[in-house]
Amino acid sequence: MEDEEGFREFVRARLPRLSRAAYLLAGGHAQAEDLIQAALIKTATHWSKVSRAGDPEAYVRKILYHEHVRSWRRRRFLEHTTASVPENAAVSGDETGRAELRVVLEQALAKLTKRQRAVVVLRYFEDLSEVETAQVMGTSVGTVKSQTSHALGRLRVLAPELEDVMEVRS
Missing domain, CATH: 1.10.1740 (Rna Polymerase Sigma Factor; Chain: A)
Structure with missing residues (x-):
């Protein structure tokens, strides 16, 4: 090489x-x-x-x-449901609260479609613009916008305890 x-x-x-x-x-x-x-x-x-x-x-x-x-x-993975709802993680300055929040976020991301998860990761964790995200994904900017909207809406339903974090990052 x-x-x-x-x-x-x-x-x-x-x-x-x-x-x-x-x-x-x-x-x-x-x-x-x-x-x-x-x-x-x-x-x-x-x-x-x-x-x-x-x-x-x-x-x-x-x-x-x-x-x-x-x-x-x-290979497609099926979503697994549980009999009980997980406890809400408090948004706090302590390490336990942050760890719980990371677990909740990880579980919520796992329930998004692959494309929605990719959009969230590229936009909010990699901090790419809509145009850059569209280039990486090989889609249009409109698709990135709609997938982002759907993903954030789904995250709000799946993990309402993340709302405070999502407000800060938006």
Whole structure:
């Protein structure tokens, strides 16, 4: 591979951010690791072209999204219902409250469609604009807007305790 050290440097610098995005897309550590591995393998095989094109991180993010959708198409997961409603997590400054809030958010994200989850991750966790999100997903800006609206509406129903957090981030 041409410029192997350049690729290694890119991975060292960007792996934490890309891993976070993969985790949020996949909903689990093992699935995120698989997603990152697939994306980096594809990137490594085309590294000389990707590095010359200018924005390798955007290229990897796009692969992450496409691999995420591909895995979803291969196997569909069913939503599991429970007999009891989980307790509300308090939005507070203490570590327990934040941990509970993260768990509630993770569970709510898992119940979104793959596309809705991807839009939320790209827009609010990766802080991409609507235009950038549309480019990564290969859709129109209108689709990003409608998917964002549907996803946030669904999150409000699935996890009303996140409302305060969503108001701050909007």
